Amino acid sequence: MSSLQDKINLLKNHVNEYPDFPKTGILFRYYSTEVKCILRCNYRDLFSVFQEPEIARTLRDVLIEFAAKVTPPVECIVAVDARGFLLGPLIALELKVPFVPIRKRGKLPGKVCSVSYTLEYGEDTLEIQEGSVKKNQSVLIVDDLLATGGSLSTACKLVEKLGGKVAACLVVMELTQLKGRSQISADVVSLIQY
Numbered sequence: 697m698s699s700l701q702d703k704i705n706l707l708k709n710h711v712n713e714y715p716d717f718p719k720t721g722i723l724f725r726y727y728s729t730e731v732k733c734i735l736r737c738n739y740r741d742l743f744s745v746f747q748e749p750e751i752a753r754t755l756r757d758v759l760i761e762f763a764a765k766v767t768p769p770v771e772c773i774v775a776v777d778a779r780g781f782l783l784g785p786l787i788a789l790e791l792k793v794p795f796v797p798i799r800k801r802g803k804l805p806g807k808v809c810s811v812s813y814t815l816e817y818g819e820d821t822l823e824i825q826e827g828s829v830k831k832n833q834s835v836l837i838v839d840d841l842l843a844t845g846g847s848l849s850t851a852c853k854l855v856e857k858l859g860g861k862v863a864a865c866l867v868v869m870e871l872t873q874l875k876g877r878s879q880i881s882a883d884v885v886s887l888i889q890y
């Protein structure tokens with residue numbers, strides 16, 4: 697039986713990396729005022745993990761192990777468009793709690809709550825459906841990757857606007873040099889750090 701660290705190392709070995717995606721030298725470069733330099737980050741593709749069912753099963757098991765330990769116990773899983781949707785429902789089904797999506801602007805029907813955030817060039821908006829998270833519900837927010845923290849901190853704001861309590865954020869990968877976790881007041885757990 698392999699240890700938790702063995703499983704995480706196995707996952708790390710199955711995340712494919714691409715140096716110049718989506719565009720050579722332009723996207724996935726981050727300006728961080730903290731470290732006062734331009735960082736070029738390889739694109740980390742979580743989909744490669746899902747090409748091998750045994751590795752995907754390992755990812756699911758590890759995420760569930762972390763999610764089950766969150767206090768107060770998780771009552772709702774929220775995940776961020778789009779790669780977060782690979783993970784959120786897997787955990788929600790096992791924990792027998794609802795799954796709620798946060799999507800990019802204009803993708804969710806019905807009444808929505810919106811929060812905008814700044815990107816290196818421009819602005820983006822994330823949305824959640826009104827009433828999808830209940831008042832005081834203990835929420836776990838899930839995503840594949842934490843970079844600058846813009847997406848995850850905006851997701852926290854949306855959950856809080858609906859009256860939910862962010863118990864923790866869980867990501868598979870964290871680009872630590874970008875210090876994204878400093879944007880988030882809730883606990884942040886990452887499985888793999890680069």
Ligand SMILES: O=P(O)(O)OC[C@H]1O[C@H](OP(=O)(O)OP(=O)(O)O)[C@H](O)[C@@H]1O
Nearest residue numbers: 776777778779841842843844845846847
């Ligand atoms: O910490 P941040 O700087 O906000 O970056 C992290 C976000 O970037 C990626 O999503 P992306 O917007 O590329 O969308 P996708 O999942 O639809 O590919 C990733 O899935 C995270 O949600």
Ligand SMILES: Nc1ncnc2[nH]cnc12
Nearest residue numbers: 724737738739740841843
């Ligand atoms: N380096 C990266 N790889 C994959 N997705 C990302 N989203 C933001 N930065 C990323």
